[in-house]
Amino acid sequence: MTVVNELSTWMSAAFQQVYPAADLSQVKLDVVPTADEQFGDYQCNAAMGLARLLKMKPRDIAQAVVDGVAKPDCVERLEVAGAGFLNFYLKAEWLAQYVEGLQKDERMGVSSPGVGRTVIMDYSSPNIAKPMHIGHIRSTVIGNAIDRLHRLLGYRVIADNHFGDWGTQFGIMIMGYRNFVNAEALKTSPIEELERVYRESYEQSQKDEAWLNQARTELVKLQAGDPENLALWNKFIELSKLEFDKIYGRLGVRFDLERGESFYNGRLAGVIQGLIDRTIAEESEGALVVRLEEEKLPLSIVRKSDGGFNYAATDLATVLSRVEEFNPESIVYVTDERQQLHFRQVFAICRRMGVTVRLEHVWFGLMRLPEGTFSTRQGNVIKLERLLDEAEARALAIVKETSPEMSPEQQKEVARAVGIGAIKYADLSQNPQSMITFTWEKALALDGNSAPYLQYAYARIASVQDKYRERFPGKDPSAYPIRLTEPVERKLAIRLVRFGDSVAQAAAAYRPNYLADYLYDLAQVYSSFYQTVPFLKAEEGVRESRVRLCALVAKTLRMGLNLLGIETPERI
Template sequence: MLNIKNIIAHMIAEKVDTLTVDELMDILEYPPNPDLGDVALPCFKLSRILKKSPVDIANELAETLPKSEYIDRIESTSGYLNFFVNRDIFIKETIDEILNKRAAYGSTNIGNGGNIVIDYSAPNIAKPFHIGHLRSTSIGNALYNIFEFTGYNCVGVNHLGDWGTQFGKLIVAYKRWGSKERVEKYQIKELMDIYVKYHEEAEKDPSLDDEARAWFTKMERGDTEALELWQWFKDISLKEFSRIYDLLDIKFDSYAGESFYNDKMDAIVDELKEKDLLIESEGALMVDLDEYNMPPCLILKRDGSTLYATRDITAAIYRKNTYDFDKCIYVTSAGQSLHFKQWFKVIELMGYDWADRLVHVPFGTISIGGEKMATRAGKVILLEDVLNEAIEKTLSIIEEKNPDLEDKEEIARQIGVGAVIFSDLSNNRIKDISFSWEEILNFDGETGPYVQYTHARACSVLSKADNKVDFSFDSSLITTKEEYNLAKRLSLFPATVIEAMEDLEPSIITRYLVDLAQDFNRFYHNHSILNVEDENIRKGRLALTQATKITLENGLKLIGLKAPERV
């Protein structure tokens, strides 16, 4: 991998033996204005160590640093040491590497085959898949791809919410207001309707809740009728979910949900007892976390039934035994942060040294016009509606601009769905999102369709050249500002992937793609690729175009988007 910072850090380390290459890598930065240089060393920190003024240090280094074929010249400017890289070599090596590695450009093996369990999506059975569920799904899926790309082996787990008192409620609702015919006809919509009705009625008549609890207890005791209804509701939900996952092109390696751990929790409760971690309070059992400045972690309710934490602890131990993970990652809303901190601590107190491999990846809440979405109140925007809306809009744009496009239904799906996922992965995870139809259906500017369009544009140029791209281009003919900026951007992709992996932050890739697309479009707009007289310039620009196409495609795939060749 051609890494300019790395090369420069080595150069400096030869001269300044008080700093290591790694430390220098940290200090080196990219100047705000490319006219100043390609890489800069601010000398203010060295000033104290070397007991000289920053200006003197920069001046001295500018004269004494060893020559390198990669560096054209070095300038000292008011305490900064600015490096100007040799563009010929830099562009040549960057493009060569991309053309050689193709789909593997940007990948690394830092994971060394270690296992990563990623727990994401996890919708609740019998509830509709709404826009709020998208975040966990899209972030988890992107992290899955990013970890695979950096040399890990991922296990994607969909920890379905398929157990709990809401099923008691649903059974009560079904028995009172539902019918087999209606459920078979309207599927999850009907389940949602009767669930909403249940909550309306329960407001007036709290005895319904007792009834619901009784049904759930029946489920736990293995009552046939209760379990058959539960299984039926579950099948209906899974059918709906897999339709949505197909649309999104997202897959899981395991669907072991909450019910999977029903028979595994007793042993864990026993283990907690043996390890003397449980205390009793008002009939419930809990782990006291007072000395860690946290409220206690509830393990068993007064009636002896289990809780969320019980299940999570059990699942973590199961996953450790089954997958021997390097990391187990939970992609859930930021509102659950305390819960995770609590039970991670319990795992630690149980004496498991792998407690520090459990990672919570929180994300912000999605709201509509300032209001939280609530299934119970029926106030939701269904993800499928959003996806279909986006696909429809894409299709109408295609009809207008490129009606002869082959396979337009599928391409419209790829772009429409891409617009929704891209928008979801645009901001830092932790930021709250206010859902807006206008924004999610906007295909201009920093959007998925923009990046996909740019990719297709590159593909179109390449196909007009019969995809004849070879390595025999002369990089000294690639001289314009736009070409150089594009090459620089391309060279940053591998470091960007690593950063996204370390920060568990897919938006880093998303934003990189926008920057890359912008750089390519500026290049494309300012310079002809095919219609240039000089055959060698043409070759160089085609190589640059091909390198862009590859990098855009690799990046899009990481965040879970397709890269259609035509749009």
């Protein structure tokens, strides 16, 4: 149980006790961390909200609680301040005790609300036969962080990479392959060659009607199971997956399932028939549509007038299939903002079909270049591979300069962790929904609020601990109690205590940046601690207490960064 939960529970009971007649259900009684440490460690803002309900002054309401109810054990002082805020100041000894407990707790105070619950995560989902570019990194990195957060909270997470492997692009693709492919190029860089072939065939189709018709024919043949086209299609998938796996390997991303859209082909007709039978869908201009006026949404086409199914049909079939097979509590999609309407329509249709699973669309802002949006056709895309290479190269230049004593292999390894970490953190530290303008400078920043700042803090702690063992061989810091005497130590302890809440909050809101914020704040307080008080030169007892605090910060940073998919080398 986290401190917030404990205090919130107490707070509710306290209000209940003092105002038994009031209907408290409509007021938020939660206790939250204070915005500013001058107002204590935690605060409750409920008294202001209750003022109208009780027809009393907020400060009087708060004061009555302070006077009328015994404080919880952990609280030193409970004060009424400002307009009617209730400020909690925790006891130093209790804090120290709690922190001792965190050291023994492998989970660092993170609770397990997800035990026995299943969530399906649908993220990354690149298109077959196209290279991954910077537009794919957000879905992959944000989705993976949300995935990891839920796993730690005890959820059974099924991460599914829902490849785009069944679009109309395959007709054009097959035509291109037959006419333009260069076997040599296909061997050395398969995806780039496939992309080139696609582009050429696409251009041809734009100016050549016969070409386009032939492409359509090839698509129909493929969908009808033509062995030759099927073989080509499988080849595209195989080559693409090899390429994707390289990227996923570098990013530390793993999926439990890799089911492309084609996996659901066999179910499409049945699902659509169900919509017809239940009169959810109707015919209009030859197509089959679902009208969504009640939901105030534009209608959705679920089957084209030529009888073909589109992505709405696929997504519906996917939901039904997932529900049937895994019975999840929720399905979470991580895609860019352009798909908001689409998912709202799909979710609305699901509800009409009686699907009760919780459906969440976690959308993020489109990534664009300073000169505008990028697109495959304009050819101004930045390949993900190149971005990762560049990040590692820049990190390597710095590592060589600052850690010349390391072996070249070690430098490379550190540069990898730092470079990839920097890229991920640049994305995860901001609100997913904000639109981001890509610049090399920002994506690869290595100072200030960045992954290397956190990794640096971690590496310094590792160094402190090595030096401690060196200078005081055989000594166990845990034999000494944790003492919180300096203000900065108390500040640090409060941060440690908040880790569990921070993780829970980030997961519940699907907002990894809450956790990134927390970690950055923790590292800042630690850096200040590191700079202002001596560890190894402090007197016995104080020294051990501080070394123990260092260890706890290290543990928290390691766990927290791991949740963001960022590594923590012992030396950087």
